[in-house]
Amino acid sequence: MSSSELVRVGIQIICEHLIEVLKEELKRSRKNYREDVDVGGLDPLEDPESYRNHLRMSENQFEELYEKVKSKIEKQNTIMREALPSRLKLQITLRYLATGDTYGTLEALYRVPRCSIGRFVPEVCKAIWEVLEEYIKVSRTNLLNNIYLVHSLT
Template structure:
């Protein structure tokens, strides 16, 4: 009886070992294999993605809603695409086709316009989340590079037009622009401590800008840590030395708030509350001229909400 039990146990162990060996071989053979090369809903992008359906329909039937969706007109979109397409378009391979530059730009503009999560953009455009996280920074850098020429220090004739506009529209002669800073909220880099912590107790970088009377940027400086004051950022920006060396024609000025230092080329309001009538009138007119930069920032954040 003992002999039969031993033989039976030996046979069972042999069968179990064979089954386990086969299972282990299957696991090792399939360890690196993917279940799917691409999910079907992603491969249906040319048919069911937002670029092929919704945006195409809005472009043809409702241009105003198209502009609200991407914050640019169809004409502006085509012009911008023509400028950046060669830089962001990749070549097709034998394995799969590259993502079109048009979809990359649409996804990026949607992200900038609405602040949608990468996951939501993935579902909306039928583009994988890892791809979106890779190409959005690339497209943003390319847009900055090709549009950099449109934000420049004015020439002599443009200076005259700006001064004339401030004088006739806002009753502030010899004014060539208004300056201010805006905190742009970010996720603080690791081990940065309080370097990016601003007065609102949030992490940010500072966008310092000068605007003309037509609500257009003449100069921008972005990237200073949120803990820095507007005056400190101004003193370290690239245009500071130019202004110190009489960049503005005819002893002209720019206007700012009390956060900026008083200079021969930079006017800020009279401080305090016990002001004379002349000082109150001056502060009122300076405020009218300076509020343009506040409005510019308002337009910027209402259009692009990231």
Template sequence: MVESRIIIRNCVINLTNILLEEVEEILEEERNPKKRIWCREWLTRRESQGASTNLIRELRFEDPKEYRMMLRMTAEKFDYLLGLITPLIQRENTIMRDAIKPETMLEVTLNYLATGNNYRTLSHLFRVSKSAISIMIPIVCQAVYDCLKDFVKVCE
């Protein structure tokens, strides 16, 4: 009987110590919160490793048929459309970060329209945040419509 009380007492002491350590860690985190990440590190490598920089450029020069499958238009038509909408979608760089290039914005939008990929997949492919994609796709679609409204018919 005495041994079982000693075992129970030791278990209670160990559990109490574990709980106190957990509470102490929680309180420490509240006192010194981790700083939020402004931009994920892998997104910062857009210019060197994103699909716009690598894959699409390779397809454009090496395999025009696959380029057309990815964006549903030829490189010449892409350049023409980009020239039309660039003034409408161009953003300025800030002190905090560089703006996403109009070329990348159009490629993301065309790939979304062509494939139906979700924002997470597009984010990984083009190295652009999902929140930026959710903002840019409607802007680019509106710019395309504004520039090509004489050629596009929309049911109302």
């Protein structure tokens, strides 16, 4: 084997080893991505009255609504990151609807980025509409236009 072939084989072995090391490091960093992120949420057991005041509904009402919309708003975890809990998405959306807080305020309150909030609030509103449509007495076009208008202003 000539010296140039020996160098080429040596470089190839080193590159393959570095690729494996980088793959392992990437797996570890993806696995630990959410461990450092602390997302907020409400615990009704801490103070039921504050919970009711915050979301404008009781824990039982929230649970009933959550069971109805859960399948529509739940996302799957991926290799890159864990999905936001559907319960948290519903809490943030209800707080947004109840108070009109800005996405920035909700970001500070729940420790969820405003760009994420901006993506899931319309989805959760649509899911709420779909499961409660028979109880809502507003035209669908008017409601969706208002949601879009409010969403575009924030």
